Amino acid sequence: MSRSITGAMARWSGRSALRAAVAVTTLTVTVAGLGVAPAGPALADRAANGTVGTVGTTRAAAPVVTRAALDPALVAGRGADVRFAEQEAENAVTNGTVIGPDRTAYTLPSEASGRRAVRLTPGQHVEFTLPAAANAITVRYSIPDAPGGGGITAPLDVTVNGGGRRAMTLTSEYAWLYNQYPFTNDPDADLLHPDWWITECGCVPSATTPAPVITKPFRPTHFYDEQRLLLGRTYRAGDRVRLTVPAGSRAAWTVVDLLDSELVGAPRVRLVAANVLAFGADPFGRRDSAGAFDKAIAFAKRKHLKVYVPPGVYRVNRHIIVDDVTIEGAGSWYTIIKGEQVTLPSPAPDGSVHTGVGFYGRDAADGGSRNVHLSGFAIEGDVRERIDTDQVNGIGGALSDSTVDGLYIRHTKVGMWFDGPMTNLRITNNVIVDQIADALNFHGGVTNSVVSNNVIRNTGDDGLAMWSEKIANTGNTFDRNTVQTPTLANGIAVYGGTDNTVSNNLVADPVREGSALHVGSRFGAEAFAGKLSIRDNTTVRSGTFELNWKIGLGAIWFYALDRSIDADVRVTGNHFLDNTYNAIMLVSDWGVKDLYSITNVHFKDTRVDGTGTSVVSARVKGSATFENVDARNVGAVGVNNCGAFGFPSTGSEFSLTDLGGNDGGGTTGPWLAPWLLPNTITCDDRPPVVAPPAPSPW
Known part of the structure; x- marks a missing residue:
């Protein structure tokens, strides 16, 4: 649960807007995949890795495409019809370590799709075989937090068939929450609500003598983030996308959960519209473009036009x-x-x-x-x-x-x-x-x-x-x-x-x-x-x-x-x-x-x-x-x-x-x-848990 509210305003030149739209269309094939410059120290693993599975190279005979880590046949007609192919890292080729399965909260595999993922250390890789033509990927991953919170950045190399190296900059700046609701970014914080019941000690800490010792970081969670990358060209089914943690990475480990691959179409161009570039929007993100958006909207409403935002990265801070x-x-x-x-x-x-x-x-x-x-x-x-x-x-x-x-x-x-x-x-x-x-x-x-x-x-x-x-x-x-x-x-x-x-x-x-x-x-x-x-x-x-x-x-x-x-x-x-x-x-x-x-x-x-x-x-x-x-x-x-x-x-x-x-x-x-039936008492809230086999066709 959360909440919502408010914040709000153009001229148009068809020729100049068209030239700018074409120019910026070329520009953003590159900028759409940008990351952040590396900074900050690595952090020793703060979350238990959970059950550790295979160590060393694992191989899949063919690409394994899943939906929510399931055989797609099990979910036919349900869920979103998507343009991308989902591939779990644990089904790919790797010389890293498969972690999981684990459903215990506060561990890396518990928050992974399918409750398993691949843990890489610097120099290790995971490699996916494309199931269909693709020119873009999304990587879901986790890297450590900074020792005092706030996140770090770390590199990830992307190659296809051993070449065409492109760099992703991963970040944990938007991950790693701790403690009690509404959570904190500080791994060393004391309890946010010492007057709340705590399962870990079976007590209310502020009312307990002696005060319990709460292990820090307390309840780490929200480990993962994801990032998209345009590959610069279209690759064929059967081509191999390898994700490698460079030897000099500041991240002590990098966990890769999954890779989505897709064939992204050409940018949409709308010629007859209120193009935000004509009103001063900056497609390089150096200046705030909020005012330009307001002007384009106001003009479009007067002239009964649509507003068009060409390729680019636009900074809007309100x-x-x-x-x-x-x-x-x-x-x-x-x-x-x-x-x-x-x-x-x-x-x-x-x-x-x-x-x-x-x-x-x-x-x-x-x-x-x-x-x-x-x-x-x-x-x-x-x-x-x-x-x-x-x-x-x-x-x-x-x-x-x-x-x-x-x-x-x-x-x-x-x-x-x-x-x-x-x-x-x-x-x-x-x-x-x-x-x-x-x-x-x-x-x-x-x-x-x-x-x-x-x-x-x-x-x-x-x-x-x-x-x-x-x-x-x-x-x-x-x-x-x-x-x-x-x-x-x-x-x-x-x-x-x-x-x-x-x-x-x-x-x-x-x-x-x-x-x-x-x-x-x-x-x-x-x-x-x-x-x-x-x-x-x-x-x-x-x-x-x-x-x-x-x-x-x-x-x-x-x-x-x-x-x-x-x-x-x-x-x-x-x-x-x-x-x-x-x-x-x-x-x-x-x-x-x-x-x-x-x-x-x-x-x-x-x-x-x-x-x-x-x-x-x-x-x-x-x-x-x-x-x-x-x-x-x-x-x-x-x-x-x-x-x-x-x-x-x-x-x-x-x-x-x-x-x-x-x-x-x-x-x-x-x-x-x-x-x-109808109402026999069979009350046992905590019977032994028997892990079921994987789902299969009915």
């Missing part, structure tokens, strides 16, 4: 206010709008203490914005710490009857944060990575809007969220998105609201205190009402460990904290694969367990392939129905039914209804055995 305007870039690999985080001279009325690059609609209280269309550019921020009141998001405000398509957003606080009331927003085909908080949040009063075909990786909070604070979100759909490795909280979360849908998504590898799919009556959200449809999603390697309760969650979990959940909830056609603990969890909090319940939830046509513990864990009053829920490789008893922990003689306070067709199970027999 919000650009958008209303009734179309802004197009040459493509997110070519048009990069980059900003520094700027400290405000005094806090803004909304509590912000910083500003930064972002495109914002007007605040809903001021009528919001309409008819805004943003496409074809990258937004790269400079956010390194989480301050919830700060408005340092990539896209923000209220945008009705609008579209956001084909953007690449990284290093902002939240990629897109929308404060309603607002309606009819379409968010499609975007890539949002390396965020301090959420990738996208519909915050109160967002209606009839769609988020579809987006790729989300490495968020510091929920990947996609609908949060009905004060005003219900209604009639929205999250469809065919891929969400990977949220380091905190959930892949996709719905907090209250009416008649919303979560469908056809692929969610993988949540790390801590959340899971793949979450339905939560919490954070002051309005009640669930109407129908909530969660259908045809696939989750993998989810169901994380809940730090405070010290139990495992479900791949999908329902949480009645602020009020009961009693809307018509339909969970249909979902596949829950390789669940770390449970596939399904329904829970309340101990303090309100006698007040709130979860009812009217219906599971149908569901596949559960592998659980560390149970298929269903119930820790709340209420009921649910199950129809055609098939399970296999179940590690413990199929149903962990604690109810509300009253343990009455009549059975658990939570009832399960068998509507037929519920098959399969594990070593303990059928997962939904007749003797479990």
Whole structure:
């Protein structure tokens, strides 16, 4: 969770703009892949590497293309339809060390896609064979923090077939958070909240005598970042891309998680438009171009033109206010709008203490914005710490009857944060990575809007969220998105609201205190009402460990904290694969367990392939129905039914209804055995965890 707000103004010469657009188109084939100059010392490994696997050269007979580290056949028709091919480093050729698998928070493999990666020391390499023609790559990696925090930079050499060397400059300046929420960049910081319960000592430190010793750095997390590189020419399928850590690297180690390769098309050129170059924008990023953007927008609105942003790197250090305007870039690999985080001279009325690059609609209280269309550019921020009141998001405000398509957003606080009331927003085909908080949040009063075909990786909070604070979100759909490795909280979360849908998504590898799919009556959200449809999603390697309760969650979990959940909830056609603990969890909090319940939830046509513990864990009053829920490789008893922990003689306070067709199970027999129904108490929150085999075709 986070927040959003405001910041906002041209002349045009067709010939000069055209000449500049052509010139800059040539320029950015080079600048789009730039990194930062090396600086700063290396750091000894602060995070445990987790389970160490293969050491020395490993070879793959052919390129292994995956989706969320899975065989693509297992997720056909689910998740985003992307232009790139994902290849996991552990499947490539390397003389480094494969680390993992490990799902324990605060370790490098736990935050890697597929929970494995390759660790390189200076002089070592990992080599990928291209599965298709490509001229661009994205590398997801981790390097150490600086000893006192703040990050370092380090080189990585890229060669293809042994030649064409290009240099990437990796950075950990946007990674490595520590301590308790809202986290710090300082690895040596004392507890941010000594009055909070700490699982590690099983105590409240400020109330404990003698005071416990807390190991520093405390709870390191958010290790990874990613970087893109245009290769300068097109290479063929079968060509070998080698990533080598140079012998003189300042990084004691470099972990490579994956490589995405793709064939990027030529830059888009729009001749009849308000070209920002004509209004003084600097495509080399030496001068701030915010004023030029304002002028181009104002001119475009007067002349009923689109705004065109040619290839280049444009420095923008504040919000650009958008209303009734179309802004197009040459493509997110070519048009990069980059900003520094700027400290405000005094806090803004909304509590912000910083500003930064972002495109914002007007605040809903001021009528919001309409008819805004943003496409074809990258937004790269400079956010390194989480301050919830700060408005340092990539896209923000209220945008009705609008579209956001084909953007690449990284290093902002939240990629897109929308404060309603607002309606009819379409968010499609975007890539949002390396965020301090959420990738996208519909915050109160967002209606009839769609988020579809987006790729989300490495968020510091929920990947996609609908949060009905004060005003219900209604009639929205999250469809065919891929969400990977949220380091905190959930892949996709719905907090209250009416008649919303979560469908056809692929969610993988949540790390801590959340899971793949979450339905939560919490954070002051309005009640669930109407129908909530969660259908045809696939989750993998989810169901994380809940730090405070010290139990495992479900791949999908329902949480009645602020009020009961009693809307018509339909969970249909979902596949829950390789669940770390449970596939399904329904829970309340101990303090309100006698007040709130979860009812009217219906599971149908569901596949559960592998659980560390149970298929269903119930820790709340209420009921649910199950129809055609098939399970296999179940590690413990199929149903962990604690109810509300009253343990009455009549059975658990939570009832399960068998509507037929519920098959399969594990070593303990059928997962939904007749003797479990309707409410047999089978309460064992912490059974031994049995790691399931890898998912396979059903």
